[in-house]
Amino acid sequence: MIHVKSKRLNHTTNELSEGRQYYHQLASIFCIMGDNPDIAALYPPPPPFYKFFTCENVSTFNSLRQSGKSDKEISEIQDIKFLVPPQRPNKDQYRSFGDIWWFKDKHVGLKESGVQQIYDDASPPSAGSQANTSTTENVLIENVNKDTENIENEEEIEEVFSGTRIDELKKMTKSLLLNYLELVGLLAKNPALAQPKIDHIRTILINIHHLLNSYRLHQSRETLIIKLQKKLEETKTETLGIHDTCSRVEKKLDQLVNRLEEFKAGNKANSDGNQ
Known part of the structure; x- marks a missing residue:
């Protein structure tokens, strides 16, 4: 107790x-x-x-x-x-x-955000390759450049996938893994020196995220294409269903018309026989 x-x-x-x-x-x-x-x-x-x-x-x-x-x-x-x-x-x-x-929606760069950019932008073609182009190609390039300038005045040009950007993403991913392993080693030996490495990892992640965000316009366009294709397939399926229904209705109407004509013919024959 x-x-x-x-x-x-x-x-x-x-x-x-x-x-x-x-x-x-x-x-x-x-x-x-x-x-x-x-x-x-x-x-x-x-x-x-x-x-x-x-x-x-x-x-x-x-x-x-x-x-x-x-x-x-x-x-x-x-x-x-x-x-x-x-x-x-x-x-x-x-x-x-x-x-x-920002008052105006725009693609903010890393420098404007106060973050160091560690990847290289897509470089233009070299001077040697440009010198080998023909006169006709140069005229076409000038016309394209003029059209591009007009588009830039209206809206920003969408960034497209390129081998350079993909290579930069691969390099930053490998660098991220290497810095993470170095951070683990610093935390085991001297945690006081880990903060610069954490900041470096943060910079790498922001650069990767920013580079991936540059393809959002391409992603939205592809998503819109997929939705439009799906809607088109649904419309085609509905149209085929409507055609099938109309054909069945027409057959039923033809059968009814034939039966009505047979019924009229039978009644006429009976009336003639009675007379």
């Missing part, structure tokens, strides 16, 4: 200690929130100027707008200035939720 009571007492003590640790953790979190209310791990509080968006201030703002007041004049009023819509930033980028975004 005493042994059972001691077990229950130990169990209750453990529960109390766990509860005490839980409340200590909550208290520490609340202390952190009090010291830094804009902590990134938690939802930030709403901006303080939302209190100025009252019905009275909104009606006052609308009346001032209708009276011809400019935004600059309205922004000088203490309680109404927060209702003036902010102007668009003059830069090409803006920050939202901790990330940098």
